[in-house]
Amino acid sequence: MATNIKDKIAKLLALAESPNENEARAALLKARELMAEHKLRPEEIKKAENVKVVRELLDVTCTAMTNPWACALSAVIAEHYCCRAYRNRGSGRKLNQIGLVGLEDDFEIAKRIFLYAYDCVISTCKREIKKDPTDPPGTYREKCNAYGWGFVHGVNAAFREQQEEHQEWGLVMVVPKAVDDSMADMGKKSSFGKEHTGGWRDAYRALGYQAGKDFDPNSRLSGGQRRKVLGVGV
Template structure:
């Protein structure tokens, strides 16, 4: 292995870091070097070692109880070069969240999604302890918080992309992933209109979503 391919290989290894900015910076530098030296991915690592992962991540949702979950998966997937999907048994209202992506991208995407989901779920558990409210009102509070968090996270991602426009070279969904997704049926839950939300909890969620930071992630369960 030449010095340049060895350097690129080390950068690609660093790109597996769970720290988002470190991972993207390493991946960007690796891709720039590959372009400069006219190298293809298979010149660095055998293509057979790269595989597309399609897998559910253990989080379920319904249109009534947690419709924001689908929107959250879409936001996270787009930020980690993956595509989301939902798996459900025919006739069931419950869907399980899954992602499709290259192996390294999938690992980061899954970790980020599970952390973001747990951030929302944890706050929702706190909201439900307010027993003075009926179940329908508590559900509205929780869903308003979830939608607000997603909107805040979307704003945070847009700000990051504006500040790091060079990340556009990194955040491209590989063609192999797009090919896998093209064979699947796509669907999503409709985003709740502002008029139906509890504005206090939506604002609380928005603020927390803007502050979401993978560096404070929860360790994945064993």
Template sequence: MEANIKERIKKLLALGKSPNPNEANYAILKAKKLMVEYKLTERELLRFDEKPIKVDSDIYYTTRREHWMTGLADVISENNCCVFYMITPPGTQRHYIIFHGYEEDALICNSIFAYAVDCVRSQLKAIKKAMKLDEKSNAIINEACETYGKGFYEGLDDAYTVQVFEHQEWGLVMTVPPEVKEILIPMEQTQHKEKNHEEEHYSFYAQGYREGKVFTALDKLETVKSEVM
């Protein structure tokens, strides 16, 4: 049914380019009415013949370190019309992040994720260096790094929430399409249990939160999006 409606709307939009103004206006109004009725966007119509794809980020976290990556991937994918999952090659402890969505969305999502990971790792490198000078144990350093990472993606999540609130006209455009979500149905998503180190390393959480919240500055996101378009 939906496929037939989409085809009908596309034909009406094509008639909207008719040299006959009455015919064109009627076709456009009819198309818009159907789009509202069936909650479809022009973006979805352009994807009528397109299928979701997977994009391998080539970025991984391990069983022991960088678990914050799953939270980061979740926030970025959800706000860029994609989903993510992990694959673990046999015999390894490396969990690779995979994005799934329509091509443009998945490529943008992957680029933003790679850029965000670089930003987080750059800060973690400085944190580790300072903590080693203070002769902190590896366990304490790892906890501090995980806490910073968690703060970063939670700050980023709040920043996206603010953006959506300020641009409510985005509406359905920012929603993950059902056909993209379908890939997760047969999967058992690997979930790691996060340990709460916020009280012990609150300063690192706060730093990560602040930096995550400003990460979505338009100049950064526009730079990333222009690279994949």
């Protein structure tokens, strides 16, 4: 029996202990359905106990003017992979450092996918968006940010479409209570945020949006490319 099925059932059984009666009942029914389908007994399911919550600041920074879309991108990807994103900013500083919180296995996946998505945006900006010396100051930054915001909206739209196609994932693809509890001392978490794309909204948001919708780490990160970009051992 595939390990991921047992893990999925274990997560559902953990959700079945939720204080929300409707959520608990739905989780338990789905868990029983999967156990019957795959002929599994309760003792064969690994309990989701003593899980480790990982909190880590990543090597990605942004400000309100430079890469402000990065915080929104981290929030969208983190939540889709059962994690949370947050920002860390020192007193009197404008620079935000992006971090993620999640259960150990979820965290590793969310981290790698976010870093790859972020790299996709930065690489495309450097490769495709030209600096014109006749442009007013700040124009290149505005173009790049417009593309970045478009990418975030495209990724978010793709995730929503995926969830609508696979509504049965709804009870499994949730942020565990242990993760949210671990953030009690951290203040406000990162959210989708509000885009600021200036006069380049239409042209670059359109390009970025399509790139975001087409973003597929499962097909684009394979073999040597996956190991190189994500730092996975050979």
